[in-house]
Amino acid sequence: MQQMMQESSRRSWLKRSIGAAGLSVFQVAGPNALFGQSGGQVIPWLDQPPPNPNPANIGNLMKWEELESWQTPANRFFYVSHFGVPAGLNASDWRVEFAGLLARPRTLTLSDIKAQESHEVDFTMECSGNTIVPGVFFQGAVGNARWGGARLAPLLESMNILDEASEVVFWGSDTGRITLRDNVGITGGGRTGTVQPDSTGGADLTITEQFARSMTLKEALSRDNLLAYQMNGEALPPEHGFPLRLIAPGWYGVANVKWLTRIEVIDRRFAGNFMARDYVSVRETQRGNNETVWTFATVGRDRLKSAAAKVTRLGGRYSIMGAAWGAPIASVEVQIDGGPWRPAILQEPAGRPARRQRDYSWRFWTFDWGTPPAGEHAIVTRAIDLEGNVQPAANDPFLTGRVTYWESNGQVLRRVLIP
Ligand SMILES: Nc1nc2c(c(=O)[nH]1)N[C@H]1C(S)=C(S)[C@@H](COP(=O)(O)O)O[C@H]1N2
Ligand SMILES: [Mo]
Numbered sequence: 073m074q075q076m077m078q079e080s081s082r083r084s085w086l087k088r089s090i091g092a093a094g095l096s097v098f099q100v101a102g103p104n105a106l107f108g109q110s111g112g113q114v115i116p117w118l119d120q121p122p123p124n125p126n127p128a129n130i131g132n133l134m135k136w137e138e139l140e141s142w143q144t145p146a147n148r149f150f151y152v153s154h155f156g157v158p159a160g161l162n163a164s165d166w167r168v169e170f171a172g173l174l175a176r177p178r179t180l181t182l183s184d185i186k187a188q189e190s191h192e193v194d195f196t197m198e199c200s201g202n203t204i205v206p207g208v209f210f211q212g213a214v215g216n217a218r219w220g221g222a223r224l225a226p227l228l229e230s231m232n233i234l235d236e237a238s239e240v241v242f243w244g245s246d247t248g249r250i251t252l253r254d255n256v257g258i259t260g261g262g263r264t265g266t267v268q269p270d271s272t273g274g275a276d277l278t279i280t281e282q283f284a285r286s287m288t289l290k291e292a293l294s295r296d297n298l299l300a301y302q303m304n305g306e307a308l309p310p311e312h313g314f315p316l317r318l319i320a321p322g323w324y325g326v327a328n329v330k331w332l333t334r335i336e337v338i339d340r341r342f343a344g345n346f347m348a349r350d351y352v353s354v355r356e357t358q359r360g361n362n363e364t365v366w367t368f369a370t371v372g373r374d375r376l377k378s379a380a381a382k383v384t385r386l387g388g389r390y391s392i393m394g395a396a397w398g399a400p401i402a403s404v405e406v407q408i409d410g411g412p413w414r415p416a417i418l419q420e421p422a423g424r425p426a427r428r429q430r431d432y433s434w435r436f437w438t439f440d441w442g443t444p445p446a447g448e449h450a451i452v453t454r455a456i457d458l459e460g461n462v463q464p465a466a467n468d469p470f471l472t473g474r475v476t477y478w479e480s481n482g483q484v485l486r487r488v489l490i491p
Contacts, residue, residue: 111386112384112385112386112391113384113385113386114137114382114383114384115382115383115384115385115390115488115489115490115491116137116488117136117137117382117383117486117487117488118448118487118488118489119486119487121133121211121212128156129152129153129154129155129156130150130151130152130153130213131150131151131311132147132148132149132150132151133150133211133212133213134148134150134212134213134214134215135212136212136379136380136381136382137381137382139381139382139393139395142216142433142434142436143194143216143217143218143304144215144216144217145304146217146303146304146306146309146312147309148215149215149217149303149312150199150212150213150214150215151311151312152199152201152213152325152326153246153311153330154246154248154283154346155246155247155248155283156246157246157310157311158244158245158246158331161245161310161314161315161331162315163182163307163314163315164182166181166182166315166316166333167179167180167181167333168180168185168299168316168332168333168334168335169333169334169335170227170228170231170335170336170337171334171335171336171337172237172241172336172337172338173233173234173236173237173337173338173339174228174231174232174233174234174237174337175231175232175233175234176230176231176232177231178231180227182301182315182316185221185222185299185301185316186222186301188222188223188226188227189222189223190220190221190222191220191221191222191223191298192218192219192220192302193218193219193296193298193319193321193432194216194217194218194219194431194432194433195216195217195219195319195321195322195432195433196214196215196216196397196398196432196433196434197214197215197216197217197325197328198213198214198324198325198374198377198397198398199211199213199214199324199325199326200324200325200326200351200371200478200479201213201477201478202214202480203477203480213325214395214397214434216397216433216434217303217304218302218303218304218305219298219300219302219303219319219321220298220300220301220302220303220305221298221299221300221301221302221316221319222298222299223295223297223298223299224292224293224297224298224299224318224335225292225293225294225295225297227299228240228292228293228335228337229293233289233337234337236339237289237337237338237339238288238289238338238339238340239286239287239288239289239337239338239339239340239341239342240286240287240288240289240292240335240336240337240338241284241285241286241334241335241336241337241338241342241344242284242285242286242287242318242329242332242334242335243282243283243284243329243332243333243334243335243336244282244283244284244329244330244331244332244333245282245331245332245333246282246283246330246331247280247281247282247283248280248281248283249278249279249280249281250278250279250280250281250345251268251276251277251278252276252277252278252279253270253274253276254270254272254274254275254276255276255277256274256275256276256277261277261278261279262279264279264280265277265278265279265280266278281344281345283329283330283331283346284329284342284344284346284347285326285327285329285344285346285347286338286341286342286344286347287320287327289337291320294320296320296321296322296432297318297319297320297321298318298319298321299316299317299318299319299332300313300316300317300318300319301315301316312330313328313329313330313331313332314331316331316332317329317330317331317332318332321432322373322374322432323372323373323374324371324372324373324374324479326346326351326371327371327372347370348370351370351371351478352368352369352370352371352476352478353368353369353370353371353474353476353478353479354366354367354368354474354475354476355367355369355470355473355474355475356473356474356475357473371478371479374397374398374399375398375399375479375481376396376398376399376455376456376457376461376462376463376481377396377397377398377455377463377481377484378394378395378396378397378401378404378437378453378454378455378463378483378484379394379395379453379484379486380392380393380394380406380451380453380484380486381393381394381395382394383441383451383488388443389440389441389442389443390441390442390443390444390490391438391439391440391441392406392416392438392439392441392451393436393437393438393439394416394436394437394453395434395435395436395437396434396435396437396453396455397433397434397435397455398455398481399455399457399458399459399461400431400457400458401418401434401435401455401456401457401458402456402457402458402460403415403416403418403455403456404416404418404435404437404453404454404455404456405453405454405456406439406451406452406453407451407452407453407454408441408444408449408450408451408452409449409450410450413454414439416437416438416439416453417437417438417439417440418435418436418437419435419436419437419438444490445490446490446491447489447490448487448488448489448490449487449488449489449490450485450486450487451485451486451487451488452483452484452485452486453483453484454483463481463482463483464481464482464483465482465483466482466483466484466485467482468482
């Protein structure tokens, strides 16, 4: 992910966007009943995202102009696999070990998990690396699927969680080499680590680390968390965690550990690579008299967000369509060329299930733009959740205080040229 932003610099982006502007209107026409439209010609955004900078580990990034279905087909759902897809995934001998502070720990097969009562949750998953630079850059690492599996909480509880337990670690089977700077201790590299002197007179330690993420025990025991083996009613595809993954609705993608092999209950904070070094939001804040305080927070729960997906033209009239997610959505508003905020209409597309205990899936919305004047226009949207929280402006001090790009849920500005 680090690499993703470096290579997606503003400058290289701008070059490409000038090229894209020359295209003017292209034809991505087709029926679009989903957004309450019978058809229409899609006007491509002037600000196109850069190509996927890391195709080995990131794929199927959504093209917003092509957003058509409320449920994202599994074979078009983005994936982020930091260490690639593990080789030799096999359902028949898959085991998930429950370990640590449990009085009656067990190791379960996939059949054991499937023998539990099955549940489904519609959950829009977004990678917290999805990032905006106002007006220029937006990534398509977001999708909505119906995940199916067994509830985690009753399984954990059946193994008698010990009193001192406070945290649960979810381990994937995938591993990668991780370098810790200046970290060589008295035992050197251990059995498998390698030690490399660095330029500052210290030494770097490189070890093989398993992908892992943790939650507090209370968070892990949420009734919504699933040990999932299904995506949209089918077995999970390999790139999405086959045969078993954690689905933690309401959390950013990184918490949803794929290729799950071990669930460990511990009595302290877990500080693995993806909790404490990567996927850490760093912010600079001012306190009192020019005192600068840096804060560090691991990426956690989803944040309220919306984006325009596309502008379409039908019979001389223009519409804007998009999505809102990250929290239960109350409304979405659209601002054009810095004018007043105006309400969009929330859609209830066919195929959307009756409301369940908590809604974790995106809402689509439409906005009747009428007949805007020819020329370039800027479109900004903001979502408002059921508690009245408003998606922050891109220049909100909370967002601009950050020096990392994680959890960029600021209002997204898109540019379009009306011919
Ligand atoms: N084991 C494992 N789980 C993982 C990852 C990973 O690299 N390894 N990537 C995480 C990240 S950063 C994201 S955004 C989501 C993406 O889920 P998907 O690939 O099914 O879309 O998976 C998460 N779970
Ligand atoms: Mo991610």
